[in-house]
Amino acid sequence: MALLLAACSSADRGTEGQGVVLARLVKDQVVQRRAAAAAAPNTAVLLTRAQLAGIDDSLIRARVENTNQFTLLYVAQTNGPSQIWYSPDKASITMRSGLVTQTHGLGADVYSVSAPQMLNVLEGRGAPGPSKRTHRLMDGGNSLSLVTYDCTISDLGAESLVVLERKFTARHFREVCANESDRFTNDYWRDASGVMRASRQRVSAEFGYIFTERLID
Template structure:
């Protein structure tokens, strides 16, 4: 998909008032990129540089899906208390709470709700490492909830430097190892010195694997 079609798709979301803010942000990215490039890039999210974000102050996340390789920019479309709903140009959305993915929409095999108290406490500054359950609920074709309960252990891997779009951040790396029956996965969280989840790898399902997220603008 070319740069123009990607961004125009995002801007078309402006017909929904809840997406006006995000469409304006994406439009700003389009203008910034266009001013610095003479030819369209294959995907603005891939080619984006820190300099191209100059003047953009609204929150922005870049994601990459493990199994599909899809790279997208996410902007905040709604705020519901501690939760934020982030939209991608293809209308896929992720609800985050302190950076934790608690719901997805538009993927197909979507997460309806996530309960991960140990990780939530860490990301919200209320706790540390330990063991606990992660419950992921999904909706089947009949809109019935299917819940999977994972046994998880959250460990502290110590300080690491994480580089996001050319900027190095001093962070602390945490790993959450989970298993349920024959299914297992590991999530990674890099929390910087200000308490922001600067980068993470979070498992979203067998169809997509993990979602790598980088917080470009706070």
């Protein structure tokens, strides 16, 4: 599924003022993208920091790597330490400390992810090194299948990055996972405040990678 950029209702956003600001912002972006579609169907939606003025809610910009489609994600629900982030068309990504643990509505979803050592590293409670990762995926017969990976987590050190016109210093962690038939690499950039400022994580073999940037904390 190509995530589509559309407006959030004021009910979804929680406050009418912020919902109106975001709705106007997204509407303008859709018009710009449609105008450019004939020449460049995959033109990225460009935001500016000024366009987010008046929005205080947590906000993530996500890009689906295979299609180069962008969307904005907002927190719709908090479940203990996890947050469920929704796109305006109600696709959702569940994250804990920036780690993708579940997706819904993407077309090739991961039902659940267990990566305890990676989570410990991202939460500052563990050290890089060997780790395990388990995915539960929905197969063609509407049954859940279990897929396990052996992984290696590396600390690549501090890096500078720019997220929507703001500069951050973040620690870059890399997770390389493989089994007999599959291999992928996830990257995480955690800033000094502990916020996952950016990440590139694979959802599933069919869906591919999603790149996220935390625009508003």
